[in-house]
Ligand code: ADP
């Protein structure tokens with residue numbers, strides 16, 4: 399199963415991707431998680447990416463395209479993968495097409511999670527993220543079993559630097575300008591399935607599974 403999860407910041411891509419990796423035993427490839435790990439390690443790529451991320455902008459296409467190109471060639475992607483947060487621009491989508499063609503792989507589906515802007519802001523301001531594994535929780539919608547600790551790895555839950563209202567608004571604007579065109583892009587390729595992302599987490603998961611069965 400080779401999937402893309404498309405949708406604005408806060409739509410639930412990471413939450414749904416983590417559930418899908420367990421169900422299908424395929425990796426989640428999150429460019430956001432990979433970039434945050436590079437920032438944490440202080441690698442040259444991380445240092446370069448940090449200023450774009452803190453400002454709520456996009457990291458340059460060539461950087462993320464390179465990350466995904468390498469990642470998809472790893473052994474664990476043989477059975478499939480879930481792309482979360484990539485592609486985010488038309489040039490990234492074009493580059494992905496080339497990478498997949500070179501690897502002789504085809505996408506099965508692009509799932510577009512649709513959520514109202516006001517709900518996105520509430521989700522992102524209340525999001526708490528595991529410092530160790532990147533899993534997301536929410537102060538009211540997805541409360542961890544032990545306060546401040548990740549259910550998966552017991553890592554510390556923190557608020558991401560870019561989950562501040564001003565940066566959130568900037569990220570939503572960037573989404574509308576740079577990423578939203580990909581909905582039509584993938585509709586044109588006959589790969590798009592839209593999913594109502596306003597529903598509860600488990601219901602969204604069920605809708606995704608039914609969209610995948612329909613394909
Ligand atoms: P994305 O990866 O698209 O930015 P996340 O999966 O991190 O989004 O979700 C953003 C926030 O919203 C998290 O705090 C998460 O717990 C919460 N969330 C995810 N899906 C839902 C949902 N269906 N209903 C309510 N809150 C949700």
Ligand code: ADP
Pocket residue numbers: 406407408411429430431433450451452454455456457458459462482483484485486490560569
């Ligand atoms: P969210 O789903 O909440 O928007 P992500 O974790 O996917 O957040 O991304 C966080 C930040 O990392 C983005 O705001 C952007 O700066 C950078 N980033 C992640 N993926 C990409 C990408 N495909 N292209 C460019 N920048 C990216």
Ligand code: ZN
Pocket residue numbers: 528529530531532533548549550551552553
């Ligand atoms: Zn964790």
